[in-house]
Amino acid sequence: MSLHVDVAVRRGRFTLDVAFEVPAGGVLAVLGPNGSGKSTLLQCLAGLLVPGRGTVTLGGRTLTSVPGVQVPVHDRGIGLLAQDPLLLPHLTVVENVAFGPRSQGVSRVRARAQARAWLKEVDAAGFARRRPAQLSGGQAQRVAVARALAGGPRALLLDEPLSALDVDASPAVRGLLRRVLRRSHSRDGHSGDELSGTGREVTGGDRCAVLVTHDPLDALALADDVVVLDAGRIVERGPVKEVLAAPRTPFTARIAGLNLVSGLAADGGLRATDGRFVAGVPSGDCVAGEPAVAVFAPGAVAVHPADAPHTGSPRNVVDARVSSLEPHGAVISLRTAGEAGAEAGIAADLTPASVAELGLEPGSPVRLEVKAAAVAVHPAVESPSPFPAAEP
Numbered sequence: 416m417s418l419h420v421d422v423a424v425r426r427g428r429f430t431l432d433v434a435f436e437v438p439a440g441g442v443l444a445v446l447g448p449n450g451s452g453k454s455t456l457l458q459c460l461a462g463l464l465v466p467g468r469g470t471v472t473l474g475g476r477t478l479t480s481v482p483g484v485q486v487p488v489h490d491r492g493i494g495l496l497a498q499d500p501l502l503l504p505h506l507t508v509v510e511n512v513a514f515g516p517r518s519q520g521v522s523r524v525r526a527r528a529q530a531r532a533w534l535k536e537v538d539a540a541g542f543a544r545r546r547p548a549q550l551s552g553g554q555a556q557r558v559a560v561a562r563a564l565a566g567g568p569r570a571l572l573l574d575e576p577l578s579a580l581d582v583d584a585s586p587a588v589r590g591l592l593r594r595v596l597r598r599s600h601s602r603d604g605h606s607g608d609e610l611s612g613t614g615r616e617v618t619g620g621d622r623c624a625v626l627v628t629h630d631p632l633d634a635l636a637l638a639d640d641v642v643v644l645d646a647g648r649i650v651e652r653g654p655v656k657e658v659l660a661a662p663r664t665p666f667t668a669r670i671a672g673l674n675l676v677s678g679l680a681a682d683g684g685l686r687a688t689d690g691r692f693v694a695g696v697p698s699g700d701c702v703a704g705e706p707a708v709a710v711f712a713p714g715a716v717a718v719h720p721a722d723a724p725h726t727g728s729p730r731n732v733v734d735a736r737v738s739s740l741e742p743h744g745a746v747i748s749l750r751t752a753g754e755a756g757a758e759a760g761i762a763a764d765l766t767p768a769s770v771a772e773l774g775l776e777p778g779s780p781v782r783l784e785v786k787a788a789a790v791a792v793h794p795a796v797e798s799p800s801p802f803p804a805a806e807p
């Protein structure tokens with residue numbers, strides 16, 4: 416069941432205007448800064464919001480077409496998994512999961528059998544008789560996954576499904592989602608009788624999914640393709656690995672954990688917007704004088720005292736001030752104050768020992784060095800110019 420979306424919706428002064436397609440069995444991640452329109456998009460797909468213009472079709476069935484068609488939420492064949500499990504507190508776990516099939520007219524006995532099968536599927540069979548209040552966050556989210564799937568959805572919408580979980584619980588639920596979503600992808604999904612919904616059930620192999628997340632790890636682990644929203648427009652799209660490895664907007668670079676300096680492509684590098692030359696390795700599709708971005712990993716940035724001697728080319732040397740130092744696993748992430756070419760500042764990874772040795776704290780002046788070979792230069796998308804509409 417492929418999903419085709421081409422909608423525009425206004426909310427006050429904000430306009431979301433997007434077009435994309437998710438192929439049958441595919442998973443699309445939607446990334447974007449706060450207020451970029453991710454929730455608005457999901458609400459349009461779920462049928463909670465009527466767009467001002469456009470269409471949503473799923474497996475050839477028109478769910479929204481303005482003006483004219485707006486299939487109601489419960490009849491769109493779309494399952495929703497939100498940040499919070501939103502289980503009904505007065506029902507047991509198995510009753511919560513059986514609720515969807517029951518409301519679609521499935522008999523009580525059959526709905527319960529389906530619910531038990533889905534609970535087994537998400538490794539939550541042991542909690543069937545508990546009430547939601549007796550579950551941990553991770554257990555409740557497993558039950559919510561079972562409930563989202565029990566209705567036999569043709570598409571699944573996931574809205575930051577791991578963000579409310581603590582760090583201990585999220586890997587297991589991410590693994591579960593990967594199993595559920597990737598099974599769709601591998602086309603060997605369950606369509607067995609005990610897991611079928613209402614006779615409208617589709618195989619796991621057909622079900623597509625849209626995942627809103629702020630975590631690049633989720634996008635990498637769960638999705639095939641990604642669209643990046645900015646101010647209601649799609650500013651980047653493509654296979655997740657390609658987009659995160661070669662980000663073209665400051666937002667994507669920041670979430671991918673990479674440094675990004677914007678400017679114009681030049682021979683052997685990039686001319687930053689502040690006029691500084693960044694030595695790097697241009698990709699084959701760079702055209703000198705055209706908008707481009709230089710991208711480099713925080714691990715490629717060497718941090719020296721401000722008065723350290725120049726070691727000469729082919730290195731990039733920048734004098735900057737530390738704006739923040741944050742522990743990040745085994746390393747300390749240093750970020751400098753933003754400059755004209757690197758709006759988000761420059762990020763560098765250091766060991767705690769070298770932070771102590773250099774006596775670094777916010778405000779400290781530093782000299783940063785990056786080897787030209789560690790800097791990739793790519794053609795840039797002129798943010799926030801929208802991509803053209805999706806292919807028909």
Ligand SMILES: Nc1ncnc2c1ncn2[C@@H]1O[C@H](COP(=O)(O)OP(=O)(O)OP(=O)(O)O)[C@@H](O)[C@H]1O
Nearest residue numbers: 426427428429447448449450451452453454455456
């Ligand atoms: N009910 C509403 N009425 C008017 N404007 C709204 C309404 N809901 C959202 N907006 C505006 O629409 C824009 C997009 O909001 P949306 O919640 O879709 O963004 P988001 O990308 O999901 O953000 P976040 O990551 O913070 O959840 C924002 O500018 C927001 O202020």
